[in-house]
Amino acid sequence: RMQASGSTVTLPELERVAAQLWRELPPASVVWLSGDLGTGKTAFVQAVARAAAARSAKSPTFALVHHYESPAGRLIHVDCYRLRTPDEALDLDFPGLLRDARLMLIEWPEQAGDLAPLPTVHLRFSHVSEPDRRGVERIR
Numbered sequence: 584r585m586q587a588s589g590s591t592v593t594l595p596e597l598e599r600v601a602a603q604l605w606r607e608l609p610p611a612s613v614v615w616l617s618g619d620l621g622t623g624k625t626a627f628v629q630a631v632a633r634a635a636a637a638r639s640a641k642s643p644t645f646a647l648v649h650h651y652e653s654p655a656g657r658l659i660h661v662d663c664y665r666l667r668t669p670d671e672a673l674d675l676d677f678p679g680l681l682r683d684a685r686l687m688l689i690e691w692p693e694q695a696g697d698l699a700p701l702p703t704v705h706l707r708f709s710h711v712s713e714p715d716r717r718g719v720e721r722i723r
Contacts, residue, residue, distance in 0.1 A: 591716045597623060600719065601630035604704065610656065610685050613700045615692040615723075618708030623717040624690045627708070628660045631688060648675060656685025663689060669696030 592600060604614065616624040632639070637653035647665060651658040659680050666672055672695035681687055681700055692699040702723055709718035 590720075591711050591713070591718050593716055594623075594626065597627055597717065597719070598630045598633070601627055602634035605631050605634040605686065608686060608703055611681060611687075612703035613681070613687045613689065615699070615702040615705040616688060616690045616708065617693065617705065617722075619710065622708035622710055623719075624708050625662075627706070628688050628690070631686070632658055632660075635686075648680065653685070657683050659684040659687045661687065661689045663691040663694035663699070666691075666694040669694070669698055672696065672698040 608614070616627060618624055631637075632651045632653075635651065635653035635655060635658050637651035637658045640650040640652050647662050649660040649662075651660065661675060661677075661680065663672065663675075675695070675698075677695075677698060677700050687700070689695070689699055689702075692702070692705075704721065705723040707718075707720045707722055709720070711718045
């Protein structure tokens with residue numbers, strides 16, 4: 584089982600949480616990653632990609648969407664940080680991306696408003712007093 588909601592983790596523990604998530608979530612799952620800059624969201628995406636034995640593929644769209652090919656299916660990472668309005672998320676084509684995804688990870692889902700597909704799991708990352716740890720709270 585994933586760590587209790589509101590725990591703090593080291594980066595190696597984050598690797599384990601990511602691997603567990605990859606193994607346990609059914610195909611076409613969506614994971615929302617919320618939290619301030621520098622709290623470990625992108626590190627978490629990279630940890631999931633490693634757990635999936637996935638390799639980065641060139642993105643057919645633009646820099647907000649990254650595709651990773653893995654033996655178990657495609658991992659799609661969407662970073663909504665640069666969206667100025669939720670309407671800009673229309674260009675991302677979430678439904679089309681999700682059709683191709685074994686797992687979709689969305690950073691800054693709030694920026695996409697109602698266009699972001701609802702999460703199977705929602706994780707909130709935060710800074711904590713120890714520099715080598717991060718707060719990770721499972722909201723859903």
